[in-house]
Amino acid sequence: EVQLLESGGGLVQPGGSLRLSCAASGFTFSSYTMNWVRQAPGKGLEWVSAICGSSDSTYYAESVKGRFTISRDNSKNALYLQMNSLRAEDTAVYYCAKSTGGSCYSGIGYWGQGILVTVSS
């Protein structure tokens, strides 16, 4: 059974940093593209970043480019999102999400339960 468990969220001041982690199990982690998707309170889904299983290429939404860094450790079955220069508009539930394949260009088949990041002074 696929399981994705996010950790590392919480309250941070504007301009601060936070590192999200996602522990994955139940599948061959290195073979799949992994994503971070966020959802601001009461709002819709916003794709944030992906790291492709087939190539380890990384992609970012324009809203986080230059501030967030996605990475993975295949030996630990772990996905990370380093978030720097955080802004109030980054406040959201962040989902770790597994794509349906190793290609960068595939749908998102499994989602974690999400973790809340609050950016506020």
Added chain:
Amino acid sequence: DIVMTQSPDSLAVSLGERATINCRSSQSVLYSSNNKNYLGWYQQKPGQPPKLLINWASTRESGVPDRFSGSGSGTDFTLTISSLQAEDVAVYYCQQYYSMPCTFGQGTKLEIK
């Protein structure tokens, strides 16, 4: 970036009736070399993460009831629920994964009339 626009923003349908949600992309998401539309449909119930219902515009995921179907090609797509059940109350999103950044529609809230 490809912009995804859903219509309507909200929808109220009677139990047992058909529900139709539309999604339009600002450019084609049909990849000609494999004739696949890079479009997915997701269901999100309150307090839960999203769930993939339909992949490649029309392929129902395992375990998804057959009352859910996806259709369309190129830039215009439709999610149809043939006979609405109470458990289908949710927000539905389309997403394109044809090009990065992949993008979601704004969501359609489906309620019971």
